[in-house]
Amino acid sequence: MFSPANSEAKPLVSLSNVGVQRSGRWLVRGVDFSVSRGEIVTLIGPNGSGKSTTVKTAIGVLKPDEGTVERADGLKVGYVPQKLAIDWTLPLTVRRLMTLTGPLSEHDMTAALEAVGLSHMLGAEVQHLSGGEFQRALMARAIARKPDLLVLDEPVQGVDFSGEIAIYDLIQSIRNSTGCGILLISHDLHVVMAATDTVICLNGHVCCRGTPQAVTQSAEYVRLFGSRAAQALAVYSHHHDHTHLPDGRVLHSDGSVTDNCHPDDGHHHGHEGHDHAHHNHAGHSHDHHADDHSHDHKQPAGERHV
């Protein structure tokens, strides 16, 4: 319904040549991208590649040390942080959490909680919610404010496979119904939300960018993820340095260094992660669609999946 092509207006947020420095070290540098109304941008990259730093700079929590960040006037942001621990000493119900940063009409509050399937939890203390419920409550809080830009830092982290699909479906329907821009950090290096318009791979700088390939186009992935999941998930293949094999392993070509990735920038540390990311998914799918190769990967997935 909404695509970046038909939003000719100014982007909601745009970064040009942004760099953030912390005690002499560049966390990220030379980052360029923008998010427009109705657009879904997914950031991927190995741990420590500056995904969260980039997002925080985009929404103004961090100030860039070089480059510029332009935000639309009066931009309303809805933010779902990556890790959030609420001290037991703070009595906070789901209802109170919803109005944390601003007042909310009863209608908007219940509509948002219904969208995430938590309307029955209005009176529950947030400390009693499970990890997935709490994550959904935080999303409800962010969408209830009707933001122009919804920012989600690893929204499916710690959520099981079917929960992950449900959250991706929800994000897509939020975009479709409100037309807000969405900036998303994915915990997975290769599997992203199918509705993503642009994938940006970070590793201290923008490693590469592109559009994901719909999983539904590949019979192997449909078999691997199941047909419902295949509609929500997509694969972002790093065409420049490796290919995916049907059994979930990653095949690296020799001389995988591309012109915008330097040999010593740590990019290749990510490869081990790539591999395990797929083990994870093979392990996940084992719960739903047992097949031969997911049995093979059950053990490593169990060890890795935290």
Added chain:
Amino acid sequence: MFDDFFVRAILAGVGLALTTGPLGCFIIWRRMAYFGDTIAHSALLGVALSLLLQFNLTLAVFLVAATVSILLLFLQKRQALSADALLGILSHATLAIGLVMVAFMSWVRIDLIAFLFGDILAVSKTDIVMIWGGGILVLAAIAWLWRPLLASTVNPELAEAEGLQPERARLFFMLLMAVVIAIAMKIVGIMLITSLLIIPAAAARRFASTPEVMAVFASLIGAVAVVGGLFGSLTYDTPSGPSIVVAALILFILSLLPRRGRGQALEGQRS
């Protein structure tokens, strides 16, 4: 009726307790108990400076406490030392410098014990006006800062991203702490101020379902502790400041006792 020292003491103590309740809640939620202690200890340096420079005592204590809070904010940003090491250094350094300065001033005779443990029975009508006036100002400021303070307690980045100003709220909060410590010093003394901030708030936790309810309950529990402590001190001839803290502690312990109904259901859920 204000002529009676006991009535004055109750008025002063209750006024202070009503103020410290909401402030104490934030100290607990933000895990700033040691910070509160540090600011309180710096008050003695304020006392010494006020004697040395013949300056208004409350104002001197406020200025020193505010300076130490801002210094802490600055040092924490530089991240040279961990926050608790910094607090430990500033807390005891300011207390020690204050004690040394007082010892050097051989021409003034001051009752150190009164500053360290308070002398609520000696409050004047002016003190009461200051406690209630300052208290109302502090409570009004807390109400004004409530949303950014609470949101940044949950997550400062979330507050910042959604247009609240957590840094500004935090700075104001520290200044409010300095105000409260300046007016509370006479009542419970430097060593016990933090207990009047923390214990009523901790006791209120069990009975509260929202942050706002907890803040109100903390004020009320503090007020009950003041009245109870003062009557206890009158009955058993014990020092007033420590008696108030003991009364608050008793209320806290009572709040821990298992309650019928919801409390037991909760215990059941956990096991």
